[in-house]
Amino acid sequence: MKLRILKSSVTNPWFNLATEDWIFQALDANSHTLFLWRNSETVVIGRSQNPWVECKIDKMEADDIFLARRQSGGGAVFHDLGNTNFTFLSPKDSYDQDANFTIIINALKKLGIEADLSGRNDMQVGDKKISGSAFKHAADRSFHHGTLLVNANMQKLGDYLNPHPLKLKAKGIKSVRARVANLKEFNEDINHERLSDAIIEAFCEHYGDTAPVEELDEASLAKQPALNTYYQQMADWEWRFGKTPEFSHHIETRFDWGIIDLHLDVKQAVVSEVVIFSDALNVELIDLLKETLTGAKYNKKEIKDKLDGLATARPELAAQVEDVEKWLVGEMEG
Incomplete structure (x- = not known):
């Protein structure tokens, strides 16, 4: 089975989440696909979350922080250029969640960092969480995405999440905070490019094959009408705010x-x-x-x-x- 490697040079979260959607919905599922990306400063909320409960909307607007809502569930997270995000897509019948985690763990090993799996969807170094994942399955394909804390600004997480306790009775999921650490604490030379290269190398080694890295940029929107449609949805107020549970x-x-x-x-x-x-x-x-x-x-x-x-x-x-x-x-x- 062939491999496909996509890497985004865009840091607009709506573009990157739209690309994820495009990969999940429209891309040929008969390959093992790896997508690597990172976002400018953004609060990403889960599909069933209330932005007014989770985020300081005013402060975000004043500081030009993006708000994005992903298609998958889970809690609110803060992304900045210190986060490296990975997405794996495989045909349902050859999807192997353990293999995906092994690829990331092997990539970190190449950079001198010993990480292991914690629970069903987190990775940690020692007792500190460095990565969280979420999963999505369709009839013919399965999807696993996660984030790695490389050199994220932990202070900002507190700046934009957890607003003043308004009297909001929300039907939805509230976020849980965990003990987290940046990979930079364990290897001061690590950065997005080095980590991406290590993940690509570990991905190719795992499957015993190789593939060219396809760089995605704004021009990709023009070439892929479906991708542009997803982008418009991600950027739309109706999606980011209007989909809030009652x-x-x-x-x-x-x-x-x-x-x-x-x-x-x-x-x-x-x-x-x-x-x-x-x-x-x-x-x-x-x-x-x-x-x-x-x-x-x-x-x-x-x-x-x-x-x-x-x-x-x-x-x-x-x-x-x-x-x-x-x-x-x-x-x-x-």
């Missing part, structure tokens, strides 16, 4: 004109229902707030724009609407 956001506060106890039900990142309990004298204000917020994207800019529109349309209510806007948008910081 959740509710409950906040309350006291203004000098009354108490507002606000419940937002959010489905596919759109406010589907608004319930407001209040002792404010102006009942019309409460009805207008409900009406304005229902159907809005759960997105600070959109909610701000909608409430600005209400304040402009009803100048006599503008002061109260602005109070609510400032408070609600502030509480949505994640």
Whole structure:
């Protein structure tokens, strides 16, 4: 069976996750395929996760950090150029998960690092986790992807994950943090290129064959319509935010004109229902707030724009609407 080796020179996570999808869905499965890639600073969330629960969305936007949602499950991870990501694709009948782990372990051995398998999907050096994996299976093909911590900025992981504990009751998976270490701790000369070369070498040795390395770049999108389609999906707000499992956001506060106890039900990142309990004298204000917020994207800019529109349309209510806007948008910081 022939080998195929793909390597991305692009660090845009939407491109790389789209390439993974393209490999899984559209590539000829009658080969053992290896794909190596890395991302610019990105929080990658699992398919069933809530970005508002997992990430500090505001801080990410301010610092130009990508948000990506992968097709597979699992928790939130932070990627930067200090992470090397690997993907193996094999026909279902010759897929061998142990072989994939052996290839990575052998590659690390070449760099003087003794790693072993921990549990079903992690690799560690000593008692420190250096790699996590996830798996996906279809009728005719199987897929294994993982990440290796080479020289990742561990501080950033804390900067962008785990927001202030908002009162969000999420239906979805919350991430678990583990004791982790960079491979650089065990070999200071290691980098993405050296590690990639070692993985390619171990991959070819394992299968007793060789293949040219195919470099993927932006031009690949133009040549592969299916890849471009996946890219558009990965980059789309509807995929990254809209696919969030249903959740509710409950906040309350006291203004000098009354108490507002606000419940937002959010489905596919759109406010589907608004319930407001209040002792404010102006009942019309409460009805207008409900009406304005229902159907809005759960997105600070959109909610701000909608409430600005209400304040402009009803100048006599503008002061109260602005109070609510400032408070609600502030509480949505994640």
